[in-house]
Amino acid sequence: MTVSFAQIKASIPGAFEEGCSTRVVLDHVMSKWGVLVLSALSEGTLRWGELRRTVAGISEKMLASTLRTLADDGLVHRESFPTVPPHVEYSLTPLGEDLMARLLPLVEWVADNSERMLARS
Template sequence: MDSTVRDHDLAYDVFSRNCPSRGALEHVTGRWGSLTITALYDGTFRFNELRRRVDGVSEKMLSQTLHALERDGLVHREAQAGNPPRVDYELTPLGREVAERLLSLIQLLEDRMDEVLLAQGRYDESRGGR
């Protein structure tokens, strides 16, 4: 094994602004990336189905998000023959692993939102209300 391969654990570091892993992290955590990936954890979706699931996303933003995730190898895009042609989106195996991590984070936040809302109330009160 040469040293380039052996050192990869050290070589990729999201804290370095020029490391490609930072871009990948931004794609999966960005405003729509995390919701798109976790929505796809439930199965295969067409574009408009996915758009309904990710409440609030624009057509343009969902399209950009899906292209970035496809390029990173996290989402698989399958064009089906037919008239009109049908395009399905699903997670790749790596995409599913990423989705599991995101779901664990989302579950934690949903479970603890009472605590978050209390903290927000205390913070706003200490600053004279908002």
């Protein structure tokens, strides 16, 4: 059953209103880099370098910022191992996995339709 935007707003008072936490989280999750980092991590645990190569075009600064934001939101888990050189792994939390089960169909839709959409411009 499909739920409408109006039904969501009616069931959660204040949802998506100016200044609401829903807008902040939506911005974090739906940003270009947020979607790409989360999508990459949906394949499994990745180290920094692997993640940077998978999300081609992201700067180190933007990757660090995006990972920090997604970790603060509870979507990404960061595990640091006490080795030399430092070894850090990133993975989705259960909340991140739940999100990606819902987001990946949208990512697939974009991949399937982007060429056709941009050909109209």
